[in-house]
Amino acid sequence: MVKAFLGIKTCVDYERDVKLELDKRKEVKESYLVYGPFDIFARIEVSNLEELGNFVRKLKYKDGVDRVQTYLIMEKTSTSPRQAS
Numbered sequence: 001m002v003k004a005f006l007g008i009k010t011c012v013d014y015e016r017d018v019k020l021e022l023d024k025r026k027e028v029k030e031s032y033l034v035y036g037p038f039d040i041f042a043r044i045e046v047s048n049l050e051e052l053g054n055f056v057r058k059l060k061y062k063d064g065v066d067r068v069q070t071y072l073i074m075e076k077t078s079t080s081p082r083q084a085s
Contacts, residue, residue, distance in 0.1 A: 002052050003045050003073040006059070007038035014064025015039045021062065027055055038069070 010018050015033055019040050022028045031042040046052045052070070060068050 001045055001047065002049055003043070004052060005071040005073065006040075006042045006044060006056070007069040007071065008040040008042065008059070009037070009066040009068075010039045011064050011066050018062065018064050022059075025055075027051075043073075 008018065008022075019031055019033055022031050022040065022042055025044075027044045027046050029043045029045055031040060033039065034041050044052075044055065046055060056068055056070055059065060
C-alpha cells in the first residue's frame, strides 16, 4: 500500500470544483481546502507506485488544476498527546 499527500494548486475559482471531484475518487481518503502555496491537500492510498503515478498524471490534466506536488508518507506517528515528564 502506498500512501501520499498531494498538494494541489488550482486555477482561480476552481478550488471547490476540484475538491468535489477528488472526493468522488476511492483513492482519496481525506481532502482539505487550505491557505498557502497550495489550495488543496489530499491524502490518498493506492496499491503501488505505478498506480500513484497514474493518479497524479490524470489529476494534472483535469480542468482547473495548475500543478500537483506529491509527498510520500513514510511513517505515521502516534496521535496521542505526549505525557509531560
